[in-house]
Amino acid sequence: MPLIFLAAQNPAVEDFVQKREEMLFSTTLIKVFMRILSGVFYLLMNVALWSYFVASCVVIFPFALIIGVIASPFDPNRRVLQKISCLWANHYVDINPFWTIKVFGRENMSPNKTYVMVSNHQSMLDGLVPYRASLHFKWIGKHSTFNLPIVGWMMRLCGHIPVRRGDPESREHCMALCHAWLNRGSSILFFPEGTRSPDSHMLPFKLGAFRLALETGRDILPMVILGGHQAVPKHSLNLTRRSTMTLKILPVISVQDYDRHNPDEVQRLADHVFHQMERALAKV
Numbered sequence: 001m002p003l004i005f006l007a008a009q010n011p012a013v014e015d016f017v018q019k020r021e022e023m024l025f026s027t028t029l030i031k032v033f034m035r036i037l038s039g040v041f042y043l044l045m046n047v048a049l050w051s052y053f054v055a056s057c058v059v060i061f062p063f064a065l066i067i068g069v070i071a072s073p074f075d076p077n078r079r080v081l082q083k084i085s086c087l088w089a090n091h092y093v094d095i096n097p098f099w100t101i102k103v104f105g106r107e108n109m110s111p112n113k114t115y116v117m118v119s120n121h122q123s124m125l126d127g128l129v130p131y132r133a134s135l136h137f138k139w140i141g142k143h144s145t146f147n148l149p150i151v152g153w154m155m156r157l158c159g160h161i162p163v164r165r166g167d168p169e170s171r172e173h174c175m176a177l178c179h180a181w182l183n184r185g186s187s188i189l190f191f192p193e194g195t196r197s198p199d200s201h202m203l204p205f206k207l208g209a210f211r212l213a214l215e216t217g218r219d220i221l222p223m224v225i226l227g228g229h230q231a232v233p234k235h236s237l238n239l240t241r242r243s244t245m246t247l248k249i250l251p252v253i254s255v256q257d258y259d260r261h262n263p264d265e266v267q268r269l270a271d272h273v274f275h276q277m278e279r280a281l282a283k284v
Contacts, residue, residue, distance in 0.1 A: 035132065042240045049096060049239040057150045060088055061157075068157055077184050081158045082136050089131040098242045103132045105249030108221070111135060114187045114253065115221035116213040118273060120202050120281065121191035123244070124227030130189055132247050138181050139189035140208075142175065159186075165194070171208065175186055178212050187221070188212065192270070196234045200226065202278060210270040214260040219252040222273055222281045250280055 004010035064084050071080045093099055109115070115138055119130060127139070143162040146152040156162075161177045164170035178188045190209035197203050213220050224247075253273060258265040 006256060014204075019122060023188050045098075045240050048239055050237070052095070053092060056088065056092065056151075057154070058121045060084065061150050061154055064154060064157060077136065077182060077186055078157075078159050079118075079136055085154070085158055086134065089128040093125075093128055094114045096239060098240050100244045101132060102244065103247045103249070104222075105251075106133070106154075108249050108251045109133065109135060109208055111117060114185055114218060115214070116182075116191050116209050116218050117187050117189040117221045117223065118205075118209050118277070119189065120197050120225055121193045122200065122225060123232045123234070124197060125228045125232050126191065126196075126225055129225050129228065129245060133223065135187055136185070137187040137189045138178075140191070143170065161188075175208065175212060179216065182212075182216055182218060197229075198234050200229055200281065202274065202281070205270045205274050207266050208269055210266050210273065212268065213255050214258055214266060217255060217260075219254050220273055221252050222250040222277050223279075224248050224250070224277050227283060248280055252277060 057282075064081055067084065068078065068081050071078075075081075093101055111134070115135075115137075117130070117135070120125065127141070130137070130139070138158070138160050140161050140163055141155065143164045146155050146160075146162040159181065161174050161181075162170075163174040175222070182188060190212075192205040192207075192209050193203040194206045195203070210221070212218075225245065225246035227243045231241055231245060232239065233241075253269075253276065255269060258269050
C-alpha cells in the first residue's frame, strides 16, 4: 500500500515519510556539493600543474642557455642539455599525482649505439615519455612548436629538428639535419604518424624515418606508448586525468635485409615496423 495513503491515516507513517524525504533531499544536496567540490579541486590542480610547468620552464631555460654556451666547445652533440631536458621531463611527469609511467624493454637497446627511433603518437605527453629511455636523441617536431616561447627556444637550443608539413624544402632540410646528427652520434626520434591519433589506434606511417634508416644503414628502434591518450587526449589541456602510461621499447629492427636502392623497400620496411608496433600495442 502506498506510503502517502498510509500517511493520511497514520501520523507515525506521515512522520516517517517526511523524514525520509528530508533525508533524500539532504543526500542529494551532499552529492551536488561533493561534485562541485571535486570539480573545483581538479580545476585548481590543473591550474597549479600548468603554472608549475610554465614557472619551471622560465627558471630552467636561462640556466640551460648558460650551461649550453659554456659546454658548447667540448659538447657538440649537446649531451649536457639532453641530460637537463631528461631530468626536467622526468621530474615534471613524476610530480603529477595523477600519472604513472612504467617502462619495459630497456634491454633491447644499447646506450652506445645510434638508432632511428620511431614511436606512436597519442598525446602531447609523447614529447616527455621517451626521455624515460635514457638515450641521447634529437626528435622531429612540427615547425610551429619551435616558435613557442621558452619551450620552442629550449627545443632549438637542444638541437631538436623542426619540419613544416607539406613543405618539400623543409623536409629535405630536416633530413639533412638528421644525417648530420646521426653522424655525430645522436639517435633521431620520429613520430611517423605525423600527428596525434584521436584514440589508441595508429595512423598510417609517413616514410621519412624509414628512408633515413635505409640511407644510413642504422637500425630502427621501435617503441610504443600506451595510456597517453587517457592522460591528455588530443585537443585537451586537462592534466588531472588519471592514467598509467606504458613505454615499451621493442627489439631493434635491422635494415640489412632491405635493398636501399629499391624505392619499394621503404614502404615494405615501414609496413613491417607498423605491424610490429601494432602487435605490441595490442599486447600491452
